[in-house]
Amino acid sequence: MSPSPDDDAPEDPSPKIDLAPAAFVTFWVTVAAFCVAGFGESSTWLIVGCVLALGSLALSFAAAALSAKDPLSGLLRGAGVVVVQAMMTLPLLLWAGLENVSASPKGRLLHLRGRARLARVSFGGGWRPRPKETPRPRLPSSVVERAVAAEVWHLAARAEHASVPAFSKLSLQLVALGAPSSLVEGAHRAALQEIDHARRCFALSEGYGGLPWDPGALPELADSLAAPSRRPDLVGLARGSLRDGCVGEGVAAAMAEALANGADDPSVAETLRVIAADEAEHAELSWAVVAWCLDAGGATVRAALREEAARLDDHRAAALPDQTPISPERARALGLPHAALAEQLARLGVQRARERLTTML
Numbered sequence: 001m002s003p004s005p006d007d008d009a010p011e012d013p014s015p016k017i018d019l020a021p022a023a024f025v026t027f028w029v030t031v032a033a034f035c036v037a038g039f040g041e042s043s044t045w046l047i048v049g050c051v052l053a054l055g056s057l058a059l060s061f062a063a064a065a066l067s068a069k070d071p072l073s074g075l076l077r078g079a080g081v082v083v084v085q086a087m088m089t090l091p092l093l094l095w096a097g098l099e100n101v102s103a104s105p106k107g108r109l110l111h112l113r114g115r116a117r118l119a120r121v122s123f124g125g126g127w128r129p130r131p132k133e134t135p136r137p138r139l140p141s142s143v144v145e146r147a148v149a150a151e152v153w154h155l156a157a158r159a160e161h162a163s164v165p166a167f168s169k170l171s172l173q174l175v176a177l178g179a180p181s182s183l184v185e186g187a188h189r190a191a192l193q194e195i196d197h198a199r200r201c202f203a204l205s206e207g208y209g210g211l212p213w214d215p216g217a218l219p220e221l222a223d224s225l226a227a228p229s230r231r232p233d234l235v236g237l238a239r240g241s242l243r244d245g246c247v248g249e250g251v252a253a254a255m256a257e258a259l260a261n262g263a264d265d266p267s268v269a270e271t272l273r274v275i276a277a278d279e280a281e282h283a284e285l286s287w288a289v290v291a292w293c294l295d296a297g298g299a300t301v302r303a304a305l306r307e308e309a310a311r312l313d314d315h316r317a318a319a320l321p322d323q324t325p326i327s328p329e330r331a332r333a334l335g336l337p338h339a340a341l342a343e344q345l346a347r348l349g350v351q352r353a354r355e356r357l358t359t360m361l
């Protein structure tokens with residue numbers, strides 16, 4: 001009896017592993033990693049996100065390797081899947097980590113309903129500086145460094161842009177409360193300087209990344225203009241000026257100066273020097289506002305400032321998280337803020353602000 005064709009067929013040595021469930025699990029683990037890293041408020045959450053992402057890479061590797069016919073092709077298949085997934089996941093994690101930067105206080109940001117607000121993102125180049133003031137950075141050879149620098153300057157530009165309406169709001173509050181003309185003038189000058197900072201930062205972002213980002217609309221600001229707003233008072237003005245101005249802009253000035261001294265690119269150093277000088281002026285304006293509030297408000301403002309000073313410990317400066325693929329040395333050479341420097345300057349800024357406030361109370 002002749003054998004049937006089925007009896008002749010070689011036995012398939014490959015294990016029967018269905019990749020679909022593994023792909024499903026790794027997809028959701030990756031999404032969870034992205035969310036944890038992006039929405040967490042501290043670098044601890046970024047670490048948790050990275051661990052989750054590495055876990056999903058390990059799962060992908062195991063699933064791909066076990067579905068192959070022999071160990072060598074399993075190894076190659078697993079490595080291929082890991083490379084593709086890492087290319088998709090790591091930029092997301094990096095972006096998520098960098099988004100944390102924008103959540104950190106950076107000087108006087110626009111606060112609406114208790115939250116810092118940034119404009120939407122748009123394209124167009126309408127926020128370019130005049131040609132003579134346009135910084136033209138030297139491009140680092142590393143693609144990662146270029147991408148990180150473009151993203152950091154883009155986030156800085158959005159924060160600078162959000163400072164413009166913050167100073168407009170300050171000038172309205174000062175006028176409403178009967179402040180002297182020097183303070184109102186200072187608020188308007190500061191708003192114009194923030195426009196200049198935003199333009200320079202957008203130009204640096206475009207220089208590194210090639211994309212002409214612009215600030216888009218800020219719907220939350222439009223809503224707040226249409227809605228009845230909180231009545232300005234001396235206590236709120238004094239508290240906000242101490243926190244965002246005296247400390248926030250003081251730390252931003254110290255940071256910009258430190259970065260300017262370490263940057264090896266003259267156009268980056270010059271941008272940082274302009275920002276450092278202006279932010280120091282803004283911090284002094286805030287001290288003048290605090291002094292005027294104390295004069296006009298007396299004991300109530302004094303008590304509120306004491307309370308606000310005790311809460312300053314959680315101040316964070318805007319900086320790259322620890323886990324970026326750029327070392328502190330390279331970050332310094334590129335003029336990018338790094339976590340260790342930011343923490344040191346924020347601690348020093350809070351300490352100095354407390355000492356100065358004590359002499360005023």
Ligand SMILES: [Fe+2]
Pocket residue numbers: 107160163193194197275279
């Ligand atoms: Fe600024």
Ligand SMILES: [Fe+2]
Pocket residue numbers: 107108163194249278279282
């Ligand atoms: Fe400022």
